[in-house]
Amino acid sequence: MAKLLECALNFSEGRREEVINAVVAAAQGVRVLDVASDKDHNRTVRTFVGSPEAAAEAAFRVSAKAVERIDMNGHRGAHPRMGAVDVIPFVPLGQATMAEAIAMARQVGQRLGAELGIPVYLYEEAATRPERRNLADVRQGEYEGLPQKLAEPQWKPDFGPDHPHPTAGATAVGARIYLVAYNVNLGTPDVEIAKAIARTVRAKTGGLQNVKALGVMLRERKLAQVTMNVVDPLCTPLYRVLELVRLEAARYGVAVVGSEIVGLVPLAVILETARYYLQLEGFRDDQVLETRLWGETP
Protein backbone atom coordinates (compact mmCIF):
# COMPACT_ATOMS: atom_id res chain seq x y z
CA MET A 1 0.00 0.00 0.00
CA ALA A 2 1.08 3.58 -0.64
CA LYS A 3 2.62 5.99 1.85
CA LEU A 4 -0.33 7.86 3.24
CA LEU A 5 -0.81 10.39 5.97
CA GLU A 6 -4.19 10.94 7.49
CA CYS A 7 -4.79 14.38 8.95
CA ALA A 8 -7.73 15.15 11.27
CA LEU A 9 -7.54 18.95 11.35
CA ASN A 10 -9.68 20.45 14.15
CA PHE A 11 -10.78 24.07 13.73
CA SER A 12 -12.92 26.20 16.01
CA GLU A 13 -16.14 26.68 14.05
CA GLY A 14 -19.07 24.31 14.37
CA ARG A 15 -22.07 26.56 13.92
CA ARG A 16 -21.78 28.95 10.95
CA GLU A 17 -22.16 26.83 7.84
CA GLU A 18 -20.63 29.29 5.39
CA VAL A 19 -17.46 29.53 7.46
CA ILE A 20 -17.22 25.76 7.85
CA ASN A 21 -17.71 25.27 4.11
CA ALA A 22 -15.16 27.91 3.19
CA VAL A 23 -12.52 26.39 5.45
CA VAL A 24 -13.23 22.83 4.38
CA ALA A 25 -13.11 23.72 0.69
CA ALA A 26 -9.74 25.43 0.98
CA ALA A 27 -7.64 22.50 -0.15
CA GLN A 28 -7.49 19.98 -2.95
CA GLY A 29 -5.06 17.19 -3.82
CA VAL A 30 -6.18 14.96 -0.96
CA ARG A 31 -9.16 12.69 -0.38
CA VAL A 32 -11.51 14.19 2.19
CA LEU A 33 -12.71 11.29 4.33
CA ASP A 34 -14.99 13.13 6.71
CA VAL A 35 -16.18 16.49 7.92
CA ALA A 36 -17.77 16.36 11.36
CA SER A 37 -19.14 19.53 12.95
CA ASP A 38 -20.50 19.85 16.46
CA LYS A 39 -22.62 22.84 17.44
CA ASP A 40 -22.16 22.32 21.17
CA HIS A 41 -18.40 21.92 20.84
CA ASN A 42 -18.38 24.76 18.25
CA ARG A 43 -15.75 22.77 16.44
CA THR A 44 -15.25 20.89 13.18
CA VAL A 45 -12.93 18.02 12.34
CA ARG A 46 -11.94 17.74 8.68
CA THR A 47 -10.30 14.38 8.08
CA PHE A 48 -8.37 13.82 4.87
CA VAL A 49 -5.75 11.47 3.53
CA GLY A 50 -3.06 11.77 0.90
CA SER A 51 0.62 11.47 0.21
CA PRO A 52 2.75 13.11 2.91
CA GLU A 53 3.46 16.17 0.75
CA ALA A 54 -0.16 16.57 -0.34
CA ALA A 55 -1.44 16.18 3.21
CA ALA A 56 0.96 18.82 4.52
CA GLU A 57 0.03 21.30 1.77
CA ALA A 58 -3.69 20.73 2.33
CA ALA A 59 -3.28 21.18 6.09
CA PHE A 60 -1.55 24.51 5.53
CA ARG A 61 -4.16 25.83 3.10
CA VAL A 62 -7.10 24.82 5.32
CA SER A 63 -5.34 26.44 8.28
CA ALA A 64 -4.78 29.68 6.38
CA LYS A 65 -8.49 29.87 5.56
CA ALA A 66 -9.50 29.13 9.15
CA VAL A 67 -7.16 31.86 10.43
CA GLU A 68 -8.71 34.27 7.92
CA ARG A 69 -12.34 33.46 8.79
CA ILE A 70 -12.40 32.66 12.53
CA ASP A 71 -11.99 35.26 15.28
CA MET A 72 -11.33 33.54 18.62
CA ASN A 73 -12.21 36.62 20.61
CA GLY A 74 -15.70 35.79 21.86
CA HIS A 75 -15.49 32.13 20.78
CA ARG A 76 -17.66 29.90 22.97
CA GLY A 77 -17.84 26.15 22.83
CA ALA A 78 -17.98 23.08 25.03
CA HIS A 79 -14.66 21.62 23.82
CA PRO A 80 -11.30 22.97 25.04
CA ARG A 81 -9.60 25.15 22.38
CA MET A 82 -6.69 27.50 22.00
CA GLY A 83 -6.84 28.55 18.36
CA ALA A 84 -8.86 29.07 15.20
CA VAL A 85 -6.92 26.06 13.99
CA ASP A 86 -6.81 24.18 17.25
CA VAL A 87 -4.93 20.97 16.50
CA ILE A 88 -3.44 19.28 13.44
CA PRO A 89 -2.50 15.63 14.02
CA PHE A 90 -0.84 13.58 11.28
CA VAL A 91 -1.30 9.82 11.39
CA PRO A 92 0.82 7.47 9.29
CA LEU A 93 -1.19 4.92 7.27
CA GLY A 94 -0.13 2.26 4.83
CA GLN A 95 3.59 2.34 4.23
CA ALA A 96 4.17 5.76 5.78
CA THR A 97 6.35 5.83 8.90
CA MET A 98 6.01 7.80 12.10
CA ALA A 99 9.24 9.61 11.14
CA GLU A 100 7.59 10.82 7.95
CA ALA A 101 4.52 11.99 9.86
CA ILE A 102 6.73 13.87 12.32
CA ALA A 103 8.65 15.51 9.48
CA MET A 104 5.43 16.78 7.91
CA ALA A 105 4.16 18.03 11.27
CA ARG A 106 7.35 20.06 11.68
CA GLN A 107 7.06 21.39 8.16
CA VAL A 108 3.46 22.54 8.64
CA GLY A 109 4.28 23.99 12.07
CA GLN A 110 7.16 25.98 10.62
CA ARG A 111 4.94 27.43 7.87
CA LEU A 112 2.11 28.35 10.27
CA GLY A 113 4.63 30.23 12.38
CA ALA A 114 6.54 31.94 9.59
CA GLU A 115 3.77 32.63 7.07
CA LEU A 116 0.69 33.13 9.25
CA GLY A 117 2.29 34.43 12.46
CA ILE A 118 0.73 31.65 14.58
CA PRO A 119 2.57 30.37 17.68
CA VAL A 120 2.89 26.60 17.25
CA TYR A 121 3.49 23.79 19.71
CA LEU A 122 4.60 20.40 18.43
CA TYR A 123 2.92 17.62 20.40
CA GLU A 124 2.71 13.81 20.79
CA GLU A 125 5.36 12.03 18.72
CA ALA A 126 6.55 15.37 17.27
CA ALA A 127 7.02 16.99 20.70
CA THR A 128 10.35 18.73 21.36
CA ARG A 129 10.17 18.10 25.09
CA PRO A 130 8.35 15.52 27.28
CA GLU A 131 5.99 18.04 28.89
CA ARG A 132 4.63 18.96 25.45
CA ARG A 133 3.66 15.45 24.39
CA ASN A 134 0.21 15.63 25.93
CA LEU A 135 -2.26 17.82 24.06
CA ALA A 136 -4.25 18.62 27.19
CA ASP A 137 -1.15 20.11 28.83
CA VAL A 138 -0.26 22.10 25.72
CA ARG A 139 -3.80 23.45 25.52
CA GLN A 140 -4.06 24.16 29.26
CA GLY A 141 -5.32 27.70 29.77
CA GLU A 142 -7.02 27.60 26.39
CA TYR A 143 -7.28 30.67 24.16
CA GLU A 144 -7.85 33.06 27.00
CA GLY A 145 -4.75 31.93 28.89
CA LEU A 146 -2.38 32.28 25.93
CA PRO A 147 -0.92 35.70 26.73
CA GLN A 148 0.37 34.45 30.11
CA LYS A 149 1.39 31.02 28.80
CA LEU A 150 3.38 32.33 25.86
CA ALA A 151 5.23 34.71 28.19
CA GLU A 152 6.60 31.84 30.29
CA PRO A 153 10.08 30.58 29.30
CA GLN A 154 9.16 26.89 29.43
CA TRP A 155 6.21 27.49 27.09
CA LYS A 156 8.17 29.28 24.38
CA PRO A 157 6.52 27.96 21.21
CA ASP A 158 8.34 25.63 18.80
CA PHE A 159 7.58 27.93 15.87
CA GLY A 160 6.11 31.40 15.44
CA PRO A 161 5.96 34.45 17.75
CA ASP A 162 6.04 34.55 21.57
CA HIS A 163 2.62 36.17 21.65
CA PRO A 164 -0.82 34.96 20.50
CA HIS A 165 -2.07 35.76 17.04
CA PRO A 166 -4.58 38.63 17.59
CA THR A 167 -7.56 36.59 16.41
CA ALA A 168 -6.34 33.05 15.81
CA GLY A 169 -4.61 32.14 19.07
CA ALA A 170 -2.12 29.26 18.87
CA THR A 171 -2.05 25.84 17.21
CA ALA A 172 -0.78 22.39 18.17
CA VAL A 173 0.68 20.29 15.36
CA GLY A 174 1.79 16.72 15.86
CA ALA A 175 2.06 13.11 14.79
CA ARG A 176 0.43 10.18 16.51
CA ILE A 177 -0.77 6.69 15.99
CA TYR A 178 -4.38 6.04 15.11
CA LEU A 179 -7.04 7.05 17.63
CA VAL A 180 -10.80 6.85 17.68
CA ALA A 181 -12.88 9.81 18.88
CA TYR A 182 -15.66 8.16 20.91
CA ASN A 183 -18.40 9.92 22.88
CA VAL A 184 -20.87 8.33 25.28
CA ASN A 185 -24.14 10.16 26.03
CA LEU A 186 -25.62 9.80 29.50
CA GLY A 187 -29.23 9.93 30.62
CA THR A 188 -28.69 12.98 32.79
CA PRO A 189 -28.28 16.73 32.29
CA ASP A 190 -25.77 16.85 35.15
CA VAL A 191 -22.36 17.56 33.67
CA GLU A 192 -20.70 16.91 37.04
CA ILE A 193 -21.65 13.27 36.70
CA ALA A 194 -20.05 13.13 33.26
CA LYS A 195 -16.92 14.74 34.68
CA ALA A 196 -16.82 12.23 37.53
CA ILE A 197 -17.20 9.31 35.12
CA ALA A 198 -14.53 10.78 32.84
CA ARG A 199 -12.18 10.76 35.82
CA THR A 200 -12.83 7.05 36.41
CA VAL A 201 -12.25 5.92 32.83
CA ARG A 202 -9.32 8.18 31.95
CA ALA A 203 -5.95 6.40 31.95
CA LYS A 204 -4.21 9.20 33.82
CA THR A 205 -6.57 9.15 36.77
CA GLY A 206 -6.95 5.39 37.27
CA GLY A 207 -9.01 4.23 34.32
CA LEU A 208 -8.29 2.34 31.11
CA GLN A 209 -4.92 2.47 29.39
CA ASN A 210 -5.05 4.56 26.20
CA VAL A 211 -8.15 6.54 27.16
CA LYS A 212 -8.36 10.33 27.46
CA ALA A 213 -11.74 11.55 28.69
CA LEU A 214 -13.62 14.72 29.55
CA GLY A 215 -17.14 15.39 30.80
CA VAL A 216 -19.01 17.94 28.71
CA MET A 217 -22.54 19.29 28.37
CA LEU A 218 -24.57 18.91 25.21
CA ARG A 219 -26.69 22.03 25.64
CA GLU A 220 -29.02 21.46 22.72
CA ARG A 221 -29.92 17.96 23.84
CA LYS A 222 -29.67 18.68 27.60
CA LEU A 223 -27.51 15.62 28.08
CA ALA A 224 -24.14 15.16 29.71
CA GLN A 225 -21.50 13.40 27.65
CA VAL A 226 -18.22 11.63 28.28
CA THR A 227 -16.10 12.66 25.31
CA MET A 228 -13.05 10.50 24.74
CA ASN A 229 -10.06 9.76 22.57
CA VAL A 230 -9.12 6.09 22.51
CA VAL A 231 -5.54 5.74 21.31
CA ASP A 232 -4.68 2.33 19.89
CA PRO A 233 -8.26 1.03 19.79
CA LEU A 234 -7.16 -2.48 18.93
CA CYS A 235 -5.30 -2.55 22.23
CA THR A 236 -8.12 -0.93 24.24
CA PRO A 237 -11.30 -1.82 22.33
CA LEU A 238 -14.41 0.37 22.30
CA TYR A 239 -16.63 -2.20 23.99
CA ARG A 240 -14.37 -2.19 27.03
CA VAL A 241 -14.55 1.60 27.18
CA LEU A 242 -18.34 1.66 26.83
CA GLU A 243 -18.93 -1.03 29.40
CA LEU A 244 -16.69 0.71 31.93
CA VAL A 245 -18.54 3.98 31.40
CA ARG A 246 -21.81 2.09 31.87
CA LEU A 247 -20.52 0.51 35.07
CA GLU A 248 -19.39 3.83 36.49
CA ALA A 249 -22.61 5.57 35.48
CA ALA A 250 -24.69 2.94 37.29
CA ARG A 251 -23.37 4.31 40.57
CA TYR A 252 -25.43 7.43 39.94
CA GLY A 253 -28.46 5.55 38.62
CA VAL A 254 -27.60 6.94 35.21
CA ALA A 255 -27.89 4.94 31.98
CA VAL A 256 -26.01 5.20 28.71
CA VAL A 257 -28.51 6.57 26.19
CA GLY A 258 -26.29 6.47 23.14
CA SER A 259 -22.77 6.71 21.84
CA GLU A 260 -21.02 8.21 18.90
CA ILE A 261 -17.92 7.45 16.87
CA VAL A 262 -16.71 10.75 15.44
CA GLY A 263 -15.11 10.61 12.05
CA LEU A 264 -13.49 7.49 10.71
CA VAL A 265 -12.72 4.18 12.29
CA PRO A 266 -10.83 1.21 10.89
CA LEU A 267 -12.81 -1.93 10.09
CA ALA A 268 -10.74 -3.87 12.61
CA VAL A 269 -12.10 -1.74 15.45
CA ILE A 270 -15.70 -2.49 14.46
CA LEU A 271 -14.87 -6.19 14.12
CA GLU A 272 -13.51 -6.30 17.67
CA THR A 273 -16.86 -4.99 18.85
CA ALA A 274 -18.72 -7.71 16.96
CA ARG A 275 -16.34 -10.39 18.19
CA TYR A 276 -16.93 -9.44 21.80
CA TYR A 277 -20.69 -8.97 21.85
CA LEU A 278 -21.53 -11.86 19.52
CA GLN A 279 -18.93 -14.05 21.26
CA LEU A 280 -17.63 -14.93 17.79
CA GLU A 281 -15.19 -17.81 17.51
CA GLY A 282 -12.60 -17.80 14.78
CA PHE A 283 -14.08 -14.89 12.79
CA ARG A 284 -11.53 -13.68 10.23
CA ASP A 285 -11.41 -10.11 8.93
CA ASP A 286 -11.61 -11.52 5.39
CA GLN A 287 -15.00 -13.05 6.09
CA VAL A 288 -16.34 -9.55 5.56
CA LEU A 289 -17.50 -9.76 1.95
CA GLU A 290 -16.33 -6.30 0.95
CA THR A 291 -12.70 -7.08 1.86
CA ARG A 292 -12.77 -9.62 -0.98
CA LEU A 293 -14.18 -7.07 -3.34
CA TRP A 294 -11.78 -4.25 -2.44
CA GLY A 295 -8.61 -6.33 -2.51
CA GLU A 296 -6.52 -4.12 -4.74
CA THR A 297 -4.18 -1.62 -3.13
CA PRO A 298 -5.34 1.96 -3.55
Next chain:
Amino acid sequence: MAKLLECALNFSEGRREEVINAVVAAAQGVRVLDVASDKDHNRTVRTFVGSPEAAAEAAFRVSAKAVERIDMNGHRGAHPRMGAVDVIPFVPLGQATMAEAIAMARQVGQRLGAELGIPVYLYEEAATRPERRNLADVRQGEYEGLPQKLAEPQWKPDFGPDHPHPTAGATAVGARIYLVAYNVNLGTPDVEIAKAIARTVRAKTGGLQNVKALGVMLRERKLAQVTMNVVDPLCTPLYRVLELVRLEAARYGVAVVGSEIVGLVPLAVILETARYYLQLEGFRDDQVLETRLWGETP
Protein backbone atom coordinates in the same frame (compact mmCIF):
# COMPACT_ATOMS: atom_id res chain seq x y z
CA MET B 1 -21.04 0.72 -4.37
CA ALA B 2 -21.24 -1.02 -7.73
CA LYS B 3 -24.03 -3.26 -8.94
CA LEU B 4 -22.90 -6.75 -8.09
CA LEU B 5 -24.43 -10.17 -8.27
CA GLU B 6 -23.16 -13.01 -6.18
CA CYS B 7 -23.71 -16.50 -7.63
CA ALA B 8 -23.30 -19.75 -5.67
CA LEU B 9 -23.42 -22.28 -8.54
CA ASN B 10 -23.90 -25.87 -7.32
CA PHE B 11 -22.79 -28.67 -9.67
CA SER B 12 -22.88 -32.42 -9.16
CA GLU B 13 -19.23 -33.40 -8.88
CA GLY B 14 -17.44 -33.49 -5.52
CA ARG B 15 -14.99 -36.34 -5.95
CA ARG B 16 -13.03 -36.24 -9.22
CA GLU B 17 -10.57 -33.37 -8.89
CA GLU B 18 -9.83 -32.96 -12.59
CA VAL B 19 -13.53 -32.57 -13.36
CA ILE B 20 -14.04 -30.10 -10.51
CA ASN B 21 -11.05 -28.05 -11.62
CA ALA B 22 -12.12 -28.04 -15.26
CA VAL B 23 -15.61 -26.85 -14.39
CA VAL B 24 -14.43 -24.23 -11.88
CA ALA B 25 -11.85 -22.86 -14.32
CA ALA B 26 -14.38 -22.47 -17.11
CA ALA B 27 -15.12 -18.81 -16.54
CA GLN B 28 -13.21 -15.55 -16.08
CA GLY B 29 -14.34 -11.97 -15.60
CA VAL B 30 -15.66 -12.54 -12.10
CA ARG B 31 -14.03 -12.78 -8.70
CA VAL B 32 -14.19 -16.30 -7.24
CA LEU B 33 -14.92 -16.02 -3.51
CA ASP B 34 -15.03 -19.70 -2.63
CA VAL B 35 -14.99 -23.24 -4.01
CA ALA B 36 -16.33 -25.85 -1.58
CA SER B 37 -16.46 -29.53 -2.56
CA ASP B 38 -18.05 -32.28 -0.53
CA LYS B 39 -17.22 -35.91 -1.22
CA ASP B 40 -20.22 -37.25 0.71
CA HIS B 41 -22.59 -34.91 -1.11
CA ASN B 42 -20.66 -35.49 -4.38
CA ARG B 43 -21.25 -31.82 -5.05
CA THR B 44 -19.30 -28.56 -5.40
CA VAL B 45 -20.37 -24.98 -4.78
CA ARG B 46 -18.44 -22.31 -6.70
CA THR B 47 -19.23 -18.86 -5.29
CA PHE B 48 -18.30 -15.85 -7.38
CA VAL B 49 -19.22 -12.20 -7.70
CA GLY B 50 -19.19 -9.70 -10.52
CA SER B 51 -21.29 -7.25 -12.48
CA PRO B 52 -24.68 -8.68 -13.45
CA GLU B 53 -23.59 -9.29 -17.03
CA ALA B 54 -20.28 -10.85 -16.02
CA ALA B 55 -21.92 -13.06 -13.40
CA ALA B 56 -24.51 -14.30 -15.88
CA GLU B 57 -21.86 -15.05 -18.54
CA ALA B 58 -19.67 -16.87 -16.01
CA ALA B 59 -22.64 -18.90 -14.77
CA PHE B 60 -23.40 -19.98 -18.34
CA ARG B 61 -19.82 -20.97 -19.18
CA VAL B 62 -19.35 -22.93 -15.96
CA SER B 63 -22.68 -24.66 -16.61
CA ALA B 64 -21.68 -25.54 -20.17
CA LYS B 65 -18.48 -27.16 -18.91
CA ALA B 66 -20.35 -29.08 -16.20
CA VAL B 67 -22.85 -30.36 -18.76
CA GLU B 68 -19.94 -31.48 -20.97
CA ARG B 69 -18.05 -33.29 -18.20
CA ILE B 70 -20.68 -34.73 -15.84
CA ASP B 71 -22.91 -37.71 -16.68
CA MET B 72 -25.78 -37.93 -14.19
CA ASN B 73 -26.57 -41.51 -15.14
CA GLY B 74 -25.04 -43.43 -12.23
CA HIS B 75 -24.44 -40.29 -10.12
CA ARG B 76 -24.55 -41.04 -6.38
CA GLY B 77 -24.37 -38.50 -3.56
CA ALA B 78 -25.85 -37.62 -0.16
CA HIS B 79 -27.31 -34.29 -1.29
CA PRO B 80 -30.54 -34.06 -3.31
CA ARG B 81 -29.77 -33.31 -7.00
CA MET B 82 -31.50 -33.19 -10.34
CA GLY B 83 -28.81 -32.07 -12.75
CA ALA B 84 -25.14 -31.85 -13.66
CA VAL B 85 -25.68 -28.16 -12.89
CA ASP B 86 -28.09 -28.52 -10.03
CA VAL B 87 -28.91 -24.98 -8.90
CA ILE B 88 -27.79 -21.46 -9.79
CA PRO B 89 -28.92 -18.79 -7.28
CA PHE B 90 -28.15 -15.12 -7.92
CA VAL B 91 -27.97 -12.73 -4.96
CA PRO B 92 -28.00 -8.94 -5.46
CA LEU B 93 -25.21 -7.06 -3.64
CA GLY B 94 -24.21 -3.42 -3.48
CA GLN B 95 -26.44 -1.33 -5.72
CA ALA B 96 -27.90 -4.25 -7.64
CA THR B 97 -31.61 -4.81 -7.23
CA MET B 98 -33.62 -8.00 -6.91
CA ALA B 99 -35.19 -7.14 -10.28
CA GLU B 100 -31.75 -7.20 -11.86
CA ALA B 101 -30.92 -10.53 -10.21
CA ILE B 102 -34.19 -11.98 -11.47
CA ALA B 103 -33.50 -10.67 -14.97
CA MET B 104 -30.11 -12.39 -15.03
CA ALA B 105 -31.59 -15.60 -13.69
CA ARG B 106 -34.08 -15.57 -16.56
CA GLN B 107 -31.35 -14.80 -19.08
CA VAL B 108 -29.16 -17.67 -17.90
CA GLY B 109 -32.16 -20.00 -17.75
CA GLN B 110 -33.14 -19.11 -21.31
CA ARG B 111 -29.60 -19.79 -22.57
CA LEU B 112 -29.32 -23.13 -20.74
CA GLY B 113 -32.58 -24.15 -22.37
CA ALA B 114 -31.90 -22.87 -25.88
CA GLU B 115 -28.14 -23.47 -26.25
CA LEU B 116 -27.55 -26.55 -24.08
CA GLY B 117 -30.95 -28.25 -24.33
CA ILE B 118 -31.41 -28.27 -20.52
CA PRO B 119 -34.92 -28.06 -19.00
CA VAL B 120 -34.86 -25.14 -16.56
CA TYR B 121 -37.06 -24.22 -13.58
CA LEU B 122 -36.96 -20.66 -12.22
CA TYR B 123 -37.22 -20.66 -8.42
CA GLU B 124 -37.38 -18.34 -5.34
CA GLU B 125 -37.81 -14.69 -6.36
CA ALA B 126 -37.56 -15.63 -10.05
CA ALA B 127 -40.31 -18.28 -9.83
CA THR B 128 -43.08 -18.10 -12.43
CA ARG B 129 -45.65 -19.69 -10.12
CA PRO B 130 -45.94 -19.98 -6.29
CA GLU B 131 -45.40 -23.75 -6.24
CA ARG B 132 -42.00 -23.32 -7.87
CA ARG B 133 -40.61 -20.87 -5.30
CA ASN B 134 -39.28 -23.56 -3.00
CA LEU B 135 -36.18 -25.36 -4.31
CA ALA B 136 -36.99 -28.55 -2.43
CA ASP B 137 -40.34 -28.81 -4.26
CA VAL B 138 -38.73 -28.09 -7.64
CA ARG B 139 -36.11 -30.74 -7.04
CA GLN B 140 -38.59 -33.30 -5.71
CA GLY B 141 -38.07 -36.64 -7.48
CA GLU B 142 -34.43 -35.70 -8.21
CA TYR B 143 -32.64 -36.77 -11.42
CA GLU B 144 -34.25 -40.17 -11.58
CA GLY B 145 -37.78 -38.76 -11.34
CA LEU B 146 -37.34 -36.22 -14.16
CA PRO B 147 -38.90 -38.17 -17.03
CA GLN B 148 -42.22 -38.41 -15.15
CA LYS B 149 -42.01 -34.87 -13.71
CA LEU B 150 -41.31 -33.20 -17.03
CA ALA B 151 -44.26 -35.04 -18.58
CA GLU B 152 -46.73 -33.50 -16.13
CA PRO B 153 -48.48 -30.30 -17.35
CA GLN B 154 -47.95 -28.38 -14.09
CA TRP B 155 -44.21 -29.11 -14.21
CA LYS B 156 -43.64 -27.91 -17.76
CA PRO B 157 -40.22 -26.23 -17.49
CA ASP B 158 -39.80 -22.44 -17.75
CA PHE B 159 -37.17 -22.87 -20.46
CA GLY B 160 -35.79 -25.76 -22.53
CA PRO B 161 -37.32 -29.07 -23.66
CA ASP B 162 -40.11 -31.08 -22.01
CA HIS B 163 -37.75 -34.01 -21.50
CA PRO B 164 -34.53 -34.40 -19.49
CA HIS B 165 -31.15 -33.80 -21.09
CA PRO B 166 -29.73 -37.30 -21.76
CA THR B 167 -26.83 -36.88 -19.34
CA ALA B 168 -27.29 -33.53 -17.56
CA GLY B 169 -30.85 -33.72 -16.19
CA ALA B 170 -32.48 -30.37 -15.32
CA THR B 171 -31.38 -27.16 -13.60
CA ALA B 172 -32.98 -24.68 -11.20
CA VAL B 173 -32.02 -21.02 -11.66
CA GLY B 174 -33.18 -18.29 -9.31
CA ALA B 175 -32.68 -15.11 -7.34
CA ARG B 176 -32.80 -14.68 -3.58
CA ILE B 177 -31.74 -12.25 -0.93
CA TYR B 178 -28.60 -12.61 1.11
CA LEU B 179 -28.57 -15.09 3.95
CA VAL B 180 -26.04 -15.55 6.76
CA ALA B 181 -25.17 -18.97 8.15
CA TYR B 182 -24.96 -18.36 11.93
CA ASN B 183 -24.37 -20.96 14.65
CA VAL B 184 -24.63 -20.49 18.41
CA ASN B 185 -22.78 -22.88 20.72
CA LEU B 186 -24.34 -23.75 24.08
CA GLY B 187 -22.71 -24.65 27.37
CA THR B 188 -24.30 -28.09 27.42
CA PRO B 189 -23.78 -31.46 25.72
CA ASP B 190 -27.54 -32.01 25.63
CA VAL B 191 -28.68 -31.80 22.02
CA GLU B 192 -32.33 -31.92 23.11
CA ILE B 193 -31.88 -28.48 24.65
CA ALA B 194 -30.45 -27.17 21.36
CA LYS B 195 -33.43 -28.66 19.51
CA ALA B 196 -35.87 -27.07 21.96
CA ILE B 197 -34.17 -23.69 21.59
CA ALA B 198 -34.15 -24.05 17.80
CA ARG B 199 -37.92 -24.54 17.95
CA THR B 200 -38.33 -21.28 19.90
CA VAL B 201 -36.23 -19.13 17.58
CA ARG B 202 -37.32 -20.60 14.23
CA ALA B 203 -39.81 -18.42 12.34
CA LYS B 204 -42.05 -21.33 11.38
CA THR B 205 -42.59 -22.47 14.97
CA GLY B 206 -43.14 -19.10 16.67
CA GLY B 207 -39.72 -17.47 16.68
CA LEU B 208 -38.05 -14.69 14.73
CA GLN B 209 -39.06 -13.83 11.19
CA ASN B 210 -36.41 -14.92 8.66
CA VAL B 211 -34.79 -17.55 10.87
CA LYS B 212 -34.46 -21.26 10.04
CA ALA B 213 -32.92 -23.26 12.89
CA LEU B 214 -31.95 -26.78 13.88
CA GLY B 215 -30.40 -28.24 17.03
CA VAL B 216 -27.30 -30.31 16.35
CA MET B 217 -24.49 -32.00 18.27
CA LEU B 218 -20.86 -30.99 17.89
CA ARG B 219 -19.40 -34.38 18.65
CA GLU B 220 -15.76 -33.38 18.86
CA ARG B 221 -16.39 -30.51 21.28
CA LYS B 222 -19.22 -32.22 23.19
CA LEU B 223 -21.37 -29.11 22.83
CA ALA B 224 -24.86 -28.68 21.53
CA GLN B 225 -25.36 -26.05 18.84
CA VAL B 226 -28.25 -24.11 17.37
CA THR B 227 -27.39 -23.94 13.67
CA MET B 228 -29.27 -21.31 11.68
CA ASN B 229 -29.80 -19.58 8.37
CA VAL B 230 -30.78 -15.96 8.78
CA VAL B 231 -32.37 -14.72 5.59
CA ASP B 232 -32.30 -10.93 5.16
CA PRO B 233 -29.92 -10.25 8.07
CA LEU B 234 -30.46 -6.51 7.81
CA CYS B 235 -34.14 -7.11 8.52
CA THR B 236 -33.54 -9.64 11.32
CA PRO B 237 -30.10 -8.71 12.66
CA LEU B 238 -27.72 -11.22 14.24
CA TYR B 239 -27.77 -9.57 17.66
CA ARG B 240 -31.51 -10.13 17.91
CA VAL B 241 -31.05 -13.79 17.01
CA LEU B 242 -28.23 -14.26 19.53
CA GLU B 243 -30.04 -12.51 22.35
CA LEU B 244 -33.19 -14.55 21.79
CA VAL B 245 -31.17 -17.77 21.85
CA ARG B 246 -29.53 -16.56 25.05
CA LEU B 247 -32.92 -15.78 26.59
CA GLU B 248 -34.34 -19.15 25.67
CA ALA B 249 -31.23 -20.97 26.88
CA ALA B 250 -31.45 -19.27 30.27
CA ARG B 251 -34.58 -21.30 30.97
CA TYR B 252 -32.36 -24.38 31.16
CA GLY B 253 -29.58 -22.65 33.08
CA VAL B 254 -27.50 -22.89 29.92
CA ALA B 255 -25.19 -20.14 28.70
CA VAL B 256 -24.04 -19.19 25.23
CA VAL B 257 -20.35 -20.13 25.06
CA GLY B 258 -19.63 -18.86 21.57
CA SER B 259 -21.02 -18.25 18.12
CA GLU B 260 -19.87 -18.61 14.56
CA ILE B 261 -20.55 -16.86 11.27
CA VAL B 262 -19.94 -19.39 8.47
CA GLY B 263 -18.55 -18.04 5.23
CA LEU B 264 -18.93 -14.47 4.09
CA VAL B 265 -21.01 -11.73 5.58
CA PRO B 266 -21.64 -8.24 4.28
CA LEU B 267 -20.11 -5.33 6.21
CA ALA B 268 -23.59 -3.93 6.82
CA VAL B 269 -24.49 -6.97 8.93
CA ILE B 270 -21.45 -6.47 11.16
CA LEU B 271 -22.21 -2.76 11.44
CA GLU B 272 -25.76 -3.48 12.67
CA THR B 273 -24.20 -5.50 15.47
CA ALA B 274 -21.94 -2.61 16.45
CA ARG B 275 -24.80 -0.13 16.23
CA TYR B 276 -26.92 -2.14 18.63
CA TYR B 277 -24.36 -3.09 21.27
CA LEU B 278 -22.47 0.23 21.26
CA GLN B 279 -25.79 2.11 21.07
CA LEU B 280 -24.28 4.12 18.21
CA GLU B 281 -26.12 7.22 17.07
CA GLY B 282 -25.86 8.29 13.46
CA PHE B 283 -23.03 5.94 12.51
CA ARG B 284 -22.71 5.81 8.72
CA ASP B 285 -21.33 2.81 6.83
CA ASP B 286 -18.85 5.14 5.17
CA GLN B 287 -17.28 6.03 8.51
CA VAL B 288 -15.42 2.74 8.16
CA LEU B 289 -12.04 3.94 6.89
CA GLU B 290 -11.51 1.15 4.38
CA THR B 291 -14.69 2.04 2.50
CA ARG B 292 -13.00 5.36 1.66
CA LEU B 293 -9.66 3.94 0.66
CA TRP B 294 -11.00 1.25 -1.61
CA GLY B 295 -13.92 3.33 -2.86
CA GLU B 296 -13.39 2.59 -6.52
CA THR B 297 -15.68 -0.03 -7.98
CA PRO B 298 -13.95 -3.39 -8.42
